[in-house]
Amino acid sequence: MPRPRLLLLLAVAAAVVIAPAQAASGAAQLQRLVPQPDGRANFGFTFRLYDSSDPAWGDTRPFDERIADSIQHELGGKTPTFLTVWSPWQEPEQPGKPLVPFSAALPDIAKVRSVVGDQGLIHLEWTLSLSSQGNGGLTVKDIRDGAVDAYIRAYARDVRNYGKPLLITPFVAEFNGTWWWAVSPGANPGLTTDDFVEAWRRVVDIFRAVGADNVSWAWVVNSYPQPSDEPVIAYWPGDDYVDWVGADIYDVSPPHWLDGPYGLAVAHHKPFWIGEFGIRHEFSVLTPTQQQGWLASMFGYFESHTDVKAISYFNYCYRPGAVHVKWDPARTIYLDNGQVNYEPNVNDLDSRLLAGGPDTQALFARLISSPRYVSAISTEPVDSHVEAATAELLPPLLHGRTATLGWTGNLAADTYDLSVKRGSRPWRTITSRVAVLSYRLRGAARERARVRVRARNVDGDPGQWSPARTLVFGLR
Known part of the structure; x- marks a missing residue:
């Protein structure tokens, strides 16, 4: 899905000192995410983390009230375990295009932790989109060439010192498309799939050198197949550099469109994660009853594909009619520090279950009540060793x-x-x-x-x- 929401989710934070649990020069024991055993799966919800009095963005209630209501009426009282926080690599419209430290994500992480506690997991989408690249910002080629190694090392150190398990998607999810936030050759002709692969490996290698072994790496594609797209395998960094394979899917796509990425996950012995799924996609033409049927069919797919180890519903409204976005489909508007060309849409881009109505909410609550979907993550201890500098x-x-x-x-x-x-x-x-x-x-x-x-x-x-x-x- 398009992400004009990215900057809206960021809290501008002063530098925060992240104290390590143990001296960095020694080996510290951290916890790392592992998939649920015995056919069970984690489930997540994507919540709007900021409060807004603008009714065009959906619910104007405070965060705590909105989340408590969702858990009670849409999740059958279950607490979600995978929650997403977005954080950019840089702020290209600010003077000097400053790089954004991990500490800037901590306020949003704390807000999510207030919901899930220590039994949940933060999925950090570390975003690097064409909107930044087109404004003189970073590209995956810059990262591949080592232009920001020092920044990545400092980020990795702070993630390690944060100490809790994290699932990180570097660059962006749905990287393989031609949409404005992708980092593919189709979105930016100056890039190659090799740039993506080598940049990914460099980031992971630096995190390992710093001892940030509490991180699992999520490689998340879009399930929508375009004949002009590069095969997704061209973006594969290698089995040693990916922990979770994921895909995003909405109600404009039938469940079987997940077969390609799911098969790749199985072939490479990786757990599969539905990074985003939801109804009321911007181009959906389904009726509410048909959307409920699509939801039921998606859960049927999850039940029959046992390597689906986590699902995350995109319970989010980012309607372009919001006052501060100045929606006008006849012109170009600027969001997320770059140019976004919008087209008129059928829907209002509100995929919240609340917007689907009481029947949709009740259906989701019933489907998620299955004992397959658990409210606590599984982890394993890992010894973190900081590599010697030479x-x-x-x-x-x-x-x-x-x-x-x-x-x-x-x-x-x-x-x-x-x-x-x-x-x-x-x-x-x-x-x-x-x-x-x-x-x-x-x-x-x-x-x-x-x-x-x-x-x-x-x-x-x-x-x-x-x-x-x-x-x-x-x-x-």
Whole structure:
């Protein structure tokens, strides 16, 4: 589904210090999500996290009241276990296009936790959409090339120190389409599927290097097949880089359209997650009775496909008639920091069960009451190990009495110390905790010196010094 809601869900937060449960230099034990055993599944609900007095956005009641009502009347008293929080990579319309830290998502996470407690799971959709890319923002190619490694390391450190299990979708769900929020070649001709794959791997590798092993990775496609689309397997990062396979589906699509992504999940031995499903899609032409039939058929699909290990109903209204969106289907409007071209729609984009009426609410409550859908996640302990940061000096470039030094580091390397030894004098650190990868060193005529470098991880822990290199400066 289109996501003009993304920025609306964000709370602007001051920097929050996230204290680790244990010293980062040692091994800390974290919990990680695992699928439910014995044919059971988790279920989630996508709630609007912000309050609004604008009636065009649906329910104007406070968050707590809205959620309590949903649980009582639509979920049969069951507490949902998968709830989504959106957080962008950057704010491209702000001066300098600042990158957004994990701490900015904490207010929304706290609000969700007030509903699900410790028995639930936060699904963090870490969004990087064409609307950002088209405004001079990041692309998956930038991420692939290492342009924001330091930001990813800091984000991963804060996620690790947060300590609770997280399910993260990097970049965006439904990445494979041609819609404005996708990160596919069809949406942005400057990208390739290899850019997506390598960027995904780089993010996961950095999280692992930092020890953020409380994260499970969700690869979520759109179930709608277009002949012009790249086959979804072209976006597959590899079995070692994906924990959950997911797909989104709405009432414009029959359940069997899930067969492709579901079959991929089974073939790769991954649990399958319905990341979003719902009625009243913007292009739906079904009557309320037909929509209820579609809901029943979806639950029939879930029951007959035992590798469906989680489902999330998109109980959300983002009607384009809202006053502060200034809806006009005849013109281009700007949302989510970029251009969105809307078309006139049949429906009002309100997929809440409440909007479907009492019969729809009662039907969903009855379907979700099955003992298959449980109100607590399953986790397993994992030992989090922070990878040692390493650095290697490159061959120096000498020009007279100036040496240009360069070095490289592994994905755990965040900053660097450079040390020099001149003649018989002791080693002296000349730069400390710098993020740059080069340094210009001056020496006396014909002076001999030795240089070495070491890296520090994102927690500041130093690695081993590299083997020293000897320099002999020229006359001038």
